[in-house]
Amino acid sequence: MRSIDPCGRLWVLDSGTVDVLNTTTQLCPPQIVVFDLRTDKLLWRHRIPKDQVPESALFTNIIADVRNNKCDEAYAYIADVLRYGVIVYSWKEDRSWRISHNFFYPDPIACRYKLDNITFRWTDGIFGLALSPLNPETNDRMLYFHPMSSYREFSVPTSILRSDSADDNPEEFKGVLGEARGMQNRHSSASGMDARGVLFYNLVTQNGVGCWNSNRPYKRSYQGLVGQNSETLSFPNDLKIDHEKRQNLWVLSNKLHKYIYASLNPDEKNFRILTGRVDDLVRGTVCDPEAEPLPETDNRIVDCLNGEL
Structure with a gap:
């Protein structure tokens, strides 16, 4: 549920859910939060839009993709283990979309x-x-x-x-x-x-x-x-x-x-x-x-x- 990129940033996936083994309570929208590992400060937050979060979705994994040290052109890919989809996030555009297959x-x-x-x-x-x-x-x-x-x-x-x-x-x-x-x-x-x-x-x-x-x-x-x-x-x-x-x-x-x-x-x-x-x-x-x-x-x-x- 976390990924470190070559730019010294920690990407954290917050599923927003608790008690997933029982009732699975959604406390907040699922979101991506990115921290600067040099300063420990929050750099960015992206809340995944509701239309990309089916009922009972559970986001469990994230991986950041940075190429040729172009930190501002990073992408992230997120797995939805229970509703079988992938969320793609663009740092530059600050938007995400869902893919099903x-x-x-x-x-x-x-x-x-x-x-x-x-x-x-x-x-x-x-x-x-x-x-x-x-x-x-x-x-x-x-x-x-x-x-x-x-x-x-x-x-x-x-x-x-x-x-x-x-x-x-x-x-x-x-x-x-x-x-x-x-x-x-x-x-x-x-x-x-x-x-x-x-x-x-x-x-x-x-x-x-x-x-x-x-x-x-x-x-x-x-x-x-x-x-x-x-x-x-x-x-x-x-x-x-x-x-x-x-x-x-x-x-x-x-x-x-x-x-x-x-x-x-x-x-x-x-x-x-x-x-x-x-x-x-x-x-x-x-x-x-x-x-x-x-x-x-x-x-x-x-x-x-x-x-x-």
Whole structure:
């Protein structure tokens, strides 16, 4: 629900809602608030208009897009996880618009979650948002996204989102990436992409963090695992990649499934922040940009051996 841009600004998404696990009370309009990290002062506030906020909407993620250090031409993309839409905001124009698409919807096959003998069902739509590095040939970036209740990844050029007529041209969304990450327990909420084009994503029902090199085909054989631990990564709920010269991955784990459907043990460490350098994390995995491409394989054989076909 927050994003830091290269201009030293913190973009915060205020959903305006409380008690989302029960009655979901709307206390104020959803809004974007932007702070100067050098002075800690509020720079700007944009309240999302009512006609862009369907009943029971829940805005859960925001990512800022700044190119070539043109801070006054920034955009932000916001995910509505429950009413399946994306809000696009232009800093220069100080206005926003809403985009709808079937790619933002959950997959009914993927709405069942199971972790630590706790089974639950969520119909969460678009959640994870990640921006590619700027393409010097097109001066454009790809937005990679996925619904949480889904095993697939999608992409769309941000130039399409930046057009407020995108909602009238759904055929422009052509980015279904390759094949599904798997057939069960491959749920992911948050994601982020580093400067080399490596996508990191949390695997909430596997207590892990996965990766994929966007310069490779989106196949299961190219889905790597950079960390997995049932204790320290119990429900890795969020992740971010910073803007340091040597970038770091930051992961928050919080045992959310136990908090909602069971209980937390106060004598245990229930909340953790973990970090590691992205180049170290992918070294030796299929996500490593220095790794050689894999030979072509028939993933159906792998699925059959894993009992997933």
